[in-house]
Amino acid sequence: MNTKKTIVAIVVILAAAALMFILAMIIRGKSDTGTNNRQSESTHSSESTVNGGTPAVSDTSSSQSSTSSVISEPISASSSSSEFSQPKESSDVSASQWTETAADGERYVNTDGIYSRIYAIQDSDAVKQYSLNDKVTVVAKTDTDYFKLEDGTFIHSDYLSENEVIRWTESEASGEYYVNADNVYSRIGAIQGSDTVNQYGINDKVTVTAITDTDYFKLEDGTFIHSDYLSEEEIKIDLESNLPDYASTTANGYTIERICGITYVDGVMIANKTYTLPRDYDPGIQPDAYDAFWEMQSAAEADGISLYIVSGYRSYYDQDAIYARYVDSDGRDAADTYSSRPGHSDHQTGYTFDLNSLEQSFENTPEGIWLAENCARFGFIIRYPKGKDAYTGYMFEPWHVRYIGREKAEAVTASGLSLEEYYGITSDYALCTDE
Numbered sequence: 001m002n003t004k005k006t007i008v009a010i011v012v013i014l015a016a017a018a019l020m021f022i023l024a025m026i027i028r029g030k031s032d033t034g035t036n037n038r039q040s041e042s043t044h045s046s047e048s049t050v051n052g053g054t055p056a057v058s059d060t061s062s063s064q065s066s067t068s069s070v071i072s073e074p075i076s077a078s079s080s081s082s083e084f085s086q087p088k089e090s091s092d093v094s095a096s097q098w099t100e101t102a103a104d105g106e107r108y109v110n111t112d113g114i115y116s117r118i119y120a121i122q123d124s125d126a127v128k129q130y131s132l133n134d135k136v137t138v139v140a141k142t143d144t145d146y147f148k149l150e151d152g153t154f155i156h157s158d159y160l161s162e163n164e165v166i167r168w169t170e171s172e173a174s175g176e177y178y179v180n181a182d183n184v185y186s187r188i189g190a191i192q193g194s195d196t197v198n199q200y201g202i203n204d205k206v207t208v209t210a211i212t213d214t215d216y217f218k219l220e221d222g223t224f225i226h227s228d229y230l231s232e233e234e235i236k237i238d239l240e241s242n243l244p245d246y247a248s249t250t251a252n253g254y255t256i257e258r259i260c261g262i263t264y265v266d267g268v269m270i271a272n273k274t275y276t277l278p279r280d281y282d283p284g285i286q287p288d289a290y291d292a293f294w295e296m297q298s299a300a301e302a303d304g305i306s307l308y309i310v311s312g313y314r315s316y317y318d319q320d321a322i323y324a325r326y327v328d329s330d331g332r333d334a335a336d337t338y339s340s341r342p343g344h345s346d347h348q349t350g351y352t353f354d355l356n357s358l359e360q361s362f363e364n365t366p367e368g369i370w371l372a373e374n375c376a377r378f379g380f381i382i383r384y385p386k387g388k389d390a391y392t393g394y395m396f397e398p399w400h401v402r403y404i405g406r407e408k409a410e411a412v413t414a415s416g417l418s419l420e421e422y423y424g425i426t427s428d429y430a431l432c433t434d435e
Helices: 002-051 060-064 287-302 316-330 360-364 366-378 406-415 419-423
Strands: 083-085 099-109 114-117 126-130 135-142 146-149 154-156 170-179 184-187 196-200 205-212 216-219 224-226 246-249 255-259 262-265 268-270 309-311 352-355 380-384 397-403
Touching: 099 146, 170 216, 268 419, 287 352, 287 366, 287 380, 287 397, 360 366, 360 397, 366 380, 366 397, 366 406, 380 406, 406 419
Parallel strands: none
Antiparallel strands: 083 099, 099 135, 114 126, 114 154, 135 146, 146 154, 170 205, 184 196, 184 224, 205 216, 216 224, 246 255, 255 262, 262 268, 309 352, 352 397, 380 397
């Protein structure tokens, strides 16, 4: 019995030992597998670096001396390289790239307010502002049409020229001239919209030294005034206020008379290119015209139409400033087709309103159509009708209404004529004798 127990114990011990041995071998096998895997990964990483990864550059100077290199920052102007690529790692330029080709020489900035940029791509960060004819030195040009400057920044080639920009040419001129309008400014350059310098009043005397091909006179202080604002003779101020009264008839048989410098035809106050209003005539909005407008506005509103005033009465001096601004922007000839010289403005009568929109497209809006069809029954006419420029002196203005009284307005409108045609009068600055 004891022998059997002994045998069983031995078998159990041997089985346990065998099991422990098997477990140990399994654990060891897993350990060897992990080691082998790590060694394999290490070897793969090394091969990737050699065959297609990003190896460290062991000779930086050798890399930069290449004729075509990838660099991590803008290369200096002293580099001997003639062609480079944009830095790929920059977050500001992402995947955008350019190529630089060697260039040298001096260029001139050909426009005011130009900025150099940190990269040779549109809208990259601005660095430095330049003015017209500032001189810069370039060291390269990119395939994005930028020039690279010696400080490593970029300016687009459109804004650099090989020669200085000549904005005007000057011819010799001399003599004394008189300023022919109020609130005229001399300018720093002989070009429209350049900075103003000195303000002048009517009949201020100036000495000119040259005239430019941009129609400016150069003054002895080096500033410029447009030739439209200078005359060889003094302007006769307030001459119209002292003109004698008279009475006559127009070509169409209507009574025309001048009373205290104001011209009336058939009792209607006239202000156009032929007939002026005195400088000191300052009535404001005429009450009967204002009352008629409110009546017309109420009737329009009942028809679902909204009419409102955008410009009403203007004094002589208001018109002087407006006209001067238009001349400065478009020139006198163009301004005369749509703006009145001071003293000649229909707005100075106090009987005139510009309504809703100052665009000719107003003609085809519901408001413009209603106005053209109904304004006469409230005493208004379209003062500058379509196709009547030759008679009125001004382009078509569907927004511009003039109060002349209901009976006269209905008669003029029904005739299909402008006010000048209807009464047989002119509108021509060349025929004006009041100035």
